[in-house]
């Protein structure tokens with residue numbers, strides 16, 4: 001069967017929700033070649049393969065989209081001069097910005113399990129998040145949604161978080177706010193005299209909890 005090349009655009013809430021890795025995983029499974037990237041309008045896919053397989057890609061993008069994603073429109077156009085040896089996730093392009101960013105999302109069940117697992121790196125870490133949950137709108141300074149454009153830019157990833165962030169099959173692949181006890185933001189509660197309430201890093205969650213209580217009490 002002869003091959004065809006297409007440029008596919010996906011509009012909606014498609015940035016910062018794990019969309020690129022999902023497209024990457026589906027395209028690799030289907031044996032398609034091309035690239036997926038974020039730009040100011042949403043997600044841009046350039047793909048080479050036979051037409052029926054590209055149709056399957058579109059179907060699976062709908063059926064397997066990440067939990068926080070919302071697809072508004074998908075457009076397809078023929079692509080000239082496409083030559084890709086493999087399928088890759090390409091760097092974001094900066095241009096006119098008119099896409100939507102997901103609101104902050106409550107901690108997902110996977111992250112919750114890690115917070116309660118004493119053997120996990122995220123044990124009792126209050127800022128645990130992944131591509132399916134965590135902060136979005138509240139940390140973004142400008143689009144496209146990449147770590148360098150968020151308030152997380154000042155927190156350098158530790159080697160373990162960097163590894164998760166770079167692995168397309170990891171739940172934290174390109175999870176822009178990903179963080180752990182070693183490299184992420186810290187929180188602590190101080191008494192009026194400046195003395196800390198808690199002593200060790202595993203108490204951080206108690207401090208955050210205490211602040212919630214204080215706010216609730218007015």
Ligand SMILES: [Zn+2]
Pocket residue numbers: 107108109110111112128129130131132133134
């Ligand atoms: Zn999560």
Ligand SMILES: [Zn+2]
Pocket residue numbers: 157158159160161162179180181182183184
């Ligand atoms: Zn880390």
